[in-house]
Amino acid sequence: SQKIEQNSEALNIQEGKTATLTCNYTNYSPAYLQWYRQDPGRGPVFLLLIRENEKEKRKERLKVTFDTTLKQSLFHITASQPADSATYLCALADRSSNTGKLIFGQGTTLQVKP
Amino acid sequence: ETGVTQTPRHLVMGMTNKKSLKCEQHLGHNAMYWYKQSAKKPLELMFVYSLEERVENNSVPSRFSPECPNSSHLFLHLHTLQPEDSALYLCASSYSGGEQFFGPGTRLTVL
Numbered sequence: 001s002q003k004i005e006q007n008s009e010a011l012n013i014q015e016g017k018t019a020t021l022t023c024n025y026t027n028y029s030p031a032y033l034q035w036y037r038q039d040p041g042r043g044p045v046f047l048l049l050i051r052e053n054e055k056e057k058r059k060e061r062l063k064v065t066f067d068t069t070l071k072q073s074l075f076h077i078t079a080s081q082p083a084d085s086a087t088y089l090c091a092l093a094d095r096s097s098n099t100g101k102l103i104f105g106q107g108t109t110l111q112v113k114p
Numbered sequence: 115e116t117g118v119t120q121t122p123r124h125l126v127m128g129m130t131n132k133k134s135l136k137c138e139q140h141l142g143h144n145a146m147y148w149y150k151q152s153a154k155k156p157l158e159l160m161f162v163y164s165l166e167e168r169v170e171n172n173s174v175p176s177r178f179s180p181e182c183p184n185s186s187h188l189f190l191h192l193h194t195l196q197p198e199d200s201a202l203y204l205c206a207s208s209y210s211g212g213e214q215f216f217g218p219g220t221r222l223t224v225l
Contacts (some may be wrong), residue, residue: 004156034213034214041202041218041219041221042218042219043118043204043206043216043217043218043219044157044204044214044216045216046213046214046215049212049213089156089157091157093211098211099145099162099164099169099170099211100145100147100162100164100208100210100211100212100214101159101162101170102159102214103159104156104157105156106154106155106156107156
């Protein structure tokens with residue numbers, strides 16, 4: 001069966017440390033994978049997109065890696081701040097779809113303590 | 115603000131009511147989406163409209179009826195809903211796939 005999984009347990013880290021979130025998928029052929037941030041009661045906000053032929057993407061303190069052999073994406077926030085506390089969602093677009101349809105993971109909640 | 119607006123932000127309705135959710139984007143996008151987000155569950159895609167044509171319908175019950183009159187507006191018509199339909203309903207838009215811009219959502223409670 002097709003699955004996209006993120007750590008369901010909340011991730012608690014100390015301010016200044018690097019947060020690493022994991023996204024694993026099964027039986028999909030992603031054309032690309034995206035990461036979103038969602039704050040309570042609000043819609044997700046796009047952060048980064050990484051394509052199947054890219055290994056790594058960076059944007060300021062954010063870094064995403066994509067390993068199609070391991071079927072995994074890692075999302076890193078360096079020098080984390082309490083303001084980074086939120087739920088982070090990964091989503092993939094399967095190559096079989098031409099509608100821009102995204103399949104979302106259930107999200108991982110990050111809590112950065114001062 | 116992402117450029118995608120949704121109204122109302124909160125809605126409480128009985129199981130026999132008929133109501134509509136509205137979504138509007140002026141980003142020049144050509145695809146619009148309805149998602150359902152329930153507690154502790156992933157975002158569930160309900161409908162996709164591309165160039166005002168419905169191109170995806172993810173086995174959604176007929177009590178949910180979408181409408182896309184033009185590329186900037188999307189509606190979700192609701193009738194005879196069940197309590198388990200209570201959730202956050204999110205609208206999103208994109209340009210030819212790619213990153214999606216989400217609205218703030220409508221928090222729906224069905225009594």
